[in-house]
Amino acid sequence: MIDFEFCVPTKIYFGKEKENEIGKILSSYDAHKVLIIIGQGSVKKSGLLTKVITNLEEEKIIYRVIEGVRANPTLEFVNEANKIAKEFHPDYLLAIGGGSVIDTAKSMAASYYYDGDPFDFNSHKAKPNKTLPIGVILTISAAGSEMSTSCVIQNDAKNEKKGFNSPLIRPVFAIENPELTYTVSPYQTACGIVDIMMHTIERYFQPSGNNEPADRFAEGLLKSVIKAGQKVMRNPSDYEARSVLMLMSSLSHNGLTNIGKPFMMPVHQLEHALSGLYPSIAHGAGLAVLWPAWAKYYLEYDVDKFDMFAKNVWDSNIPNKLDNGRQGIKMLEEFFRYIGMPSRLMEFNVGRIDIDRLVELFTDKGTRVVAHQVKPMDGEVAREIFKSCL
């Protein structure tokens, strides 16, 4: 086990109709002036926003709403939203939505007390040292941003999608009512399932030495999500399955499944290049195509771990470890297909895939290599992987 610090103070309020407590909850955190951030309008259509506003008014909380965060949220939007924030002077941000809305709130929280370009945090040119507190009402089970320290923003002008981490942007609380996700489309639900699984699978495939518990937690989480994923595809209003997805979204990305282990996410880096260049590609769908390609490339460099993955997650027990590892990847691919995910880049409706540009983005113009215990992931490796899933 490596030396580490672990602290996850986000408070989860989980259960039916918990969103109706938002006013009281915000008051308990001494919030008086709340800037609400929402996406493309679904929380208005569903009536959730009206409920929240009524609730805030009952508590005499002053509020303002910023609307229009898109998937793969943009720096441009953050800049516009920041102007409103600096005029409104909120003491709390309330993100109602999924990862894109929460990450927008995180970027705003960090840049509220910073005069430079908000993307400086994502480019690792600056670190936040003071932030606005964030609360969340979660409406999509996917990114885990509600309990994580990470914030990924898209710079459309440069086709760059980059993340940064800081404990100061971790939400203070998250309200999780699984019923709010009943209306998420099958495709978006599937993208979320992939994202939840990938946060854990990427951690799982980091070299772990003898780190038993982190790997066992990861396997348990994956088995639960696979089962819930199958159920929710048959019945989108399965409360228990939606509950598992919602809670595992939070626990998959909060550090639990890599506790005492190093933490890297190479396939997320590949995907950030992909949806950075083609913003219409949903993050989860991109991961669903890229991970199996990454796994097939790295299988031979980490046979034991792939064998363990096949055994403990997919109950596959082929005696030859390489074959068993391959079978585990195959079973994951089949699961992804079952929930309606693509398996080739060509399935995305984005024209010709520009592999040179993808490699350039992945390697930050040839300056970056992602570490690996045996085979570091440089531009050539990335090129092979992109090519193999065209």
Add this chain to the structure above:
Amino acid sequence: MIDFEFCVPTKIYFGKEKENEIGKILSSYDAHKVLIIIGQGSVKKSGLLTKVITNLEEEKIIYRVIEGVRANPTLEFVNEANKIAKEFHPDYLLAIGGGSVIDTAKSMAASYYYDGDPFDFNSHKAKPNKTLPIGVILTISAAGSEMSTSCVIQNDAKNEKKGFNSPLIRPVFAIENPELTYTVSPYQTACGIVDIMMHTIERYFQPSGNNEPADRFAEGLLKSVIKAGQKVMRNPSDYEARSVLMLMSSLSHNGLTNIGKPFMMPVHQLEHALSGLYPSIAHGAGLAVLWPAWAKYYLEYDVDKFDMFAKNVWDSNIPNKLDNGRQGIKMLEEFFRYIGMPSRLMEFNVGRIDIDRLVELFTDKGTRVVAHQVKPMDGEVAREIFKSCL
């Protein structure tokens, strides 16, 4: 999944020599006057206390040491320590030790701002509403008190041992250096392993409905602890195994393994009666005798869960579920024997076991029945269980 709130803000500082950062860590929490609570002197003999004091002095932190907490910590000790606290006026409590020392600190933290009897909290006559903050340097992997909301104190005058829970007594931080546990005796190490496992097993056997992830986390934790327990019995200085025990001590009792599930600990209640009446019995050793007896009694009322336990924790796959459940209990008993735990009450050197008195203590003079989904645990059930492991 039931409705719940989940928030575990305790910060873990994990790794070799982390105790040498205690001064800086306390300063970062704005501690200036620290009351240190220790046990029967082992942290003095090992030199740990001197190290800590040097470290505090470097940070110009004023301190005082209270020494002498025993296993099954007493109200009498808390009362004496409170006198010193009210004279010293600390702004922080630092517990150096295991569950007994931490629980003493918790009782002190709660009673510092309370004028009544500290046992009022344990008797549920009062709830703390303001407490002193607590830091921990953990030296025994067992109780999980370093990350839990619970505090168990013994009232020797009444032979009562009772616990209470409050988020206000959860330690703010815990320093966990597995090397500090190398010198814990094999017997105490084994008692700790039982306690860690029981915190999860008791949660596991609460009715869980479809709560997949909590059960999968529980199984993963148990498998890791069993493996580490076997290793540490062969080599007490196995860093990896000691690491697993230390970290799982914290995660076993912080609410993770019952997330989204109801939470009760019937066998802990039996054990509190036992070591309440016979304080020389170590908590873990008491649990090692009582849980298998409880399990054999309840096996037929929850066959599916016992079968799942045998399958997923012990890799036992006897087709008949009842037989398989029985085999799971047997394998746990064998593991307990392997690590040196007793299997009968008669093995404790406490003279004749007074079952009437134990039942009286367990039922709080006939006023309490512990709930169960099928067969509530009243005095008669408790009597049967106590008798069956004489």
